[in-house]
Amino acid sequence: MVSNLKGRHFITEDTWTKQELDTVFETAFDLKRKFALGESTRYLQDKTLFMMFFEQSTRTRNSMEAGMTQLGGHAHDLTPDKMQISHGEVPKDTAIILSRMGHGIACRNCFYGTGLKYIEEMAKYSTRPVMSLQDDMYHPFQGLADLMTIFEHCGKNTKNLKVTVSWAYAESHSKPLSVPQTQIMLFPRYGIDVTVAHPKEFPLSKHIVEKAQLNAQKGGGSLKFTDNMDEAFEGAHIVIPKNWGGFGFYGEETYLANEDACKAEMKQNIAKYKDWICDDRRIKLADKNVKLMHALPADRNKEVTDEILDNPEISIVFDEAENRLHTAKAIMSLTM
Numbered sequence: 291m292v293s294n295l296k297g298r299h300f301i302t303e304d305t306w307t308k309q310e311l312d313t314v315f316e317t318a319f320d321l322k323r324k325f326a327l328g329e330s331t332r333y334l335q336d337k338t339l340f341m342m343f344f345e346q347s348t349r350t351r352n353s354m355e356a357g358m359t360q361l362g363g364h365a366h367d368l369t370p371d372k373m374q375i376s377h378g379e380v381p382k383d384t385a386i387i388l389s390r391m392g393h394g395i396a397c398r399n400c401f402y403g404t405g406l407k408y409i410e411e412m413a414k415y416s417t418r419p420v421m422s423l424q425d426d427m428y429h430p431f432q433g434l435a436d437l438m439t440i441f442e443h444c445g446k447n448t449k450n451l452k453v454t455v456s457w458a459y460a461e462s463h464s465k466p467l468s469v470p471q472t473q474i475m476l477f478p479r480y481g482i483d484v485t486v487a488h489p490k491e492f493p494l495s496k497h498i499v500e501k502a503q504l505n506a507q508k509g510g511g512s513l514k515f516t517d518n519m520d521e522a523f524e525g526a527h528i529v530i531p532k533n534w535g536g537f538g539f540y541g542e543e544t545y546l547a548n549e550d551a552c553k554a555e556m557k558q559n560i561a562k563y564k565d566w567i568c569d570d571r572r573i574k575l576a577d578k579n580v581k582l583m584h585a586l587p588a589d590r591n592k593e594v595t596d597e598i599l600d601n602p603e604i605s606i607v608f609d610e611a612e613n614r615l616h617t618a619k620a621i622m623s624l625t626m
């Protein structure tokens with residue numbers, strides 16, 4: 291167990307050692323047990339967290355705010371329209387000021403090509419820990435909750451566990467790359483064999499895939515890719531069918547220079563793959579004890595059918611969502 295995490299930024303698991311992450315999981319399990327028993331965990335009494343949301347959120351916002359309350363502190367729920375960001379105040383000044391007034395800054399900014407850079411700029415100038423609540427590259431809190439849920443359902447020895455991260459059809463919006471990218475970088479560090487399936491127009495970011503391959507080599511897991519969803523489901527212990535936008539097809543420079551054209555083309559490309567759904571036929575290709583995970587919100591009957599999502603023998607998505615609370619509390623209590 292590591293005991294010197296105060297002040298650490300949490301933007302990606304990749305800057306945290308495995309020993310440090312194991313400390314986070316130990317803390318999250320302890321906090322979950324105490325939450326179930328109704329034990330007090332006021333580790334952040336009188337402390338303040340500033341949360342800045344550039345986008346909508348249900349799980350992230352509420353796990354952080356409820357988490358701060360349960361830890362004895364308070365979270366401010368901020369959006370750019372309520373801040374001077376809307377008049378052009380830069381992340382550097384925002385970070386310096388907020389870090390003088392409280393004990394942590396957390397931010398969701400998923401705009402492709404700029405989100406992570408915005409959060410990293412705040413981290414450069416903040417004297418308090420800065421946490422990513424999801425950006426265009428990473429969703430580190432989701433990654434922690436995912437792995438905690440895998441430990442609960444499959445045991446802590448995850449060597450040789452087969453996890454399929456598959457692109458799936460959706461209509462609600464172009465979802466960021468950050469969830470699958472976090473999963474492919476994190477899971478192989480725990481010996482997990484990850485298969486990623488996606489149509490050719492929906493690749494993940496090249497530099498993230500390269501880092502994830504290195505993590506797999508070092509961590510004893512593996513990472514492979516296919517453009518065939520059926521093949522990816524065969525024998526899988528866990529399937530994660532989830533949409534992501536075609537941002538990686540363009541790369542940041544091209545996308546930012548031609549945003550409207552790229553968005554229009556992405557929409558046309560998505561429409562070609564309506565059959566990329568997790569349904570009863572596909573789930574039968576997987577292991578007989580297969581579990582379904584999804585960060586949520588899901589596009590029901592587009593990414594995954596109700597039949598599978600609501601099947602308590604298969605679906606562990608609500609455990610996964612609940613674990614956002616316990617892992618959020620672990621990171622906040624260890625770093626703030």
Ligand code: CP
Nearest residue numbers: 347348349350585586
């Ligand atoms: N999974 C997740 O981040 O959910 P929200 O967008 O509701 O926070």
